[in-house]
Amino acid sequence: MIMIRRVVVPIVILSLVVVTTSQERKAIENGRSSETSSIDGLHFCALILNEFYDKSQSERIVDVIMPASDVNEDNLHLLFKNLSGRFPNDPILKVWVRTDVTQLGTLATGRGGSGAPEGRRVLQLGYYKRTSTLELFSYNPTYPMPGEKTVIIRGKED
Numbered sequence: 586m587i588m589i590r591r592v593v594v595p596i597v598i599l600s601l602v603v604v605t606t607s608q609e610r611k612a613i614e615n616g617r618s619s620e621t622s623s624i625d626g627l628h629f630c631a632l633i634l635n636e637f638y639d640k641s642q643s644e645r646i647v648d649v650i651m652p653a654s655d656v657n658e659d660n661l662h663l664l665f666k667n668l669s670g671r672f673p674n675d676p677i678l679k680v681w682v683r684t685d686v687t688q689l690g691t692l693a694t695g696r697g698g699s700g701a702p703e704g705r706r707v708l709q710l711g712y713y714k715r716t717s718t719l720e721l722f723s724y725n726p727t728y729p730m731p732g733e734k735t736v737i738i739r740g741k742e743d
Contacts, residue, residue, distance in 0.1 A: 621633065621634055624649070624664065624667055624668070625667075626667055627660075627663060627664060627667065628663075629651065629652070629655040629660055630651060630652060630655070631649050631650070631651040631655075631664055631682075632649065632650050632651070633647060633648070633649055634648045634649065634650050634683070635647070635648040636648070638675070642677065643675070643676040643677060644675070644676070644677035644678075644679065645672050645675040645677070645678050645679070646679045646680075646681070647668060647672075647678070647679070647680045647681070648680075648681050648683060649664070649668075649680060649681065649682045649683065650682075650683045650684065650686075651664075651682060651683075651684060652684065653684035653685070653709035653728065656682065656684060656709050656710070656711055656724055656725075656728070657724075657726070658724070658726065658734070658736060661682070661711050661713070661722055661724055661736075662722070662736070662738075664680075664682070664711075664713075665680060665713040665715075665722050665738075668680055668713070669713075669715055669720075676716070676717060677714070677715070677716050678713070678714070678715040679712070679713065679714050679715075680711075680712070680713040680714075680722075681710065681711075681712055682710050682711035682712070682713075682724070683708075683710055684708065684709045684710055685708050685709075709724075709725055709728040709729070710724070710725070711723065711724040712724070716740075718740045719737075719739065719740035719741070719742065720737075720738040720739040720740060721735055721736060721737045721738060721739075721740075721742060722735070722736050722738070723735040723736070
């Protein structure tokens with residue numbers, strides 16, 4: 586009985602890990618993954634909320650949330666380098682950085698919020714795009730005032 590536990594239990598656990606890992610990998614490679622995960626290797630908090638791979642466009646879109654106070658050029662450069670390394674084989678990688686929890690409803694449903702429209706708000710966010718010829722990101726360095734700065738890492742913006 587003890588011998589069976591020593592052999593069978595580890596085999597069952599290993600099988601569950603392999604099946605779960607392969608299912609998660611397939612979900613990420615073939616479409617949407619809505620499992621929230623932290624991004625390791627950063628000195629600030631950033632969570633992946635959602636990711637989607639569009640086969641027809643050969644494009645991965647990743648939604649990240651992080652505190653608005655941590656959105657600056659150095660942190661975004663580190664974040665996007667980390668995510669680019671996480672998805673090196675995707676021909677096109679786009680990352681949206683959200684900072685306002687009210688944006689979560691839009692992310693969860695894929696549609697705009699409901700109710701009466703609010704006055705125009707300035708949101709702190711970031712955007713990253715990597716293709717075979719271009720890599721850049723943009724953000725608002727003057728937040729909470731309106732503004733946008735684009736940082737070109739590689740290539741030339743059209």
